[in-house]
Amino acid sequence: MIVLNLVQGIKVKFFLDPSVEIQMNYLALVAEYFGTFLLLLSILATGNALVIGLTLALVIYLVGDLSGGHINPAVSVTMFMNNALSLSELIAYAVVQCLGGVSALFVYRAIA
DSSP states (O other): OOOEEETTTTEEEEESSSOOEEEOHHHHHHHHHHHHHHHHHHHHHTTOOHHHHHHHHHHHHHHHHOOOOOOOOOHHHHHHHHSSSOOHHHHHHHHHHHHHHHHHHHHHHHHH
C-alpha cells in the first residue's frame, strides 16, 4: 500500500508487515526521474561524450542535494549495498529511474 501525502512525502507500508512504515521524500523521486530522463535523452539524441558528460554534471549539480544524484539504478544498488539506502528507497528509486529512461526513449522516438 502506497499512500501519497503531498505535504509529508510518500509513506510506504509493507504488505507483509503493515506496522512497518517508511517515510520517503517525493521530491527526491521526482528529481531522480527528471535527472535520468535528461541524461538518457542526451545520450540518445547526441551520442557526444562531451554533451553527455556535461549533462551528467549538470544533473548531479541540480539534484544532488535532493536525492543524492544517483540517476542510475546501478548507483542506487551500490548505495543500498553500502547501507546508504533502505530497501524501499532502492525500489522506489529504481522504479522512477527506469520510468525516466523509458520516457526519454519515447520522447526521442517522437522527435527523431
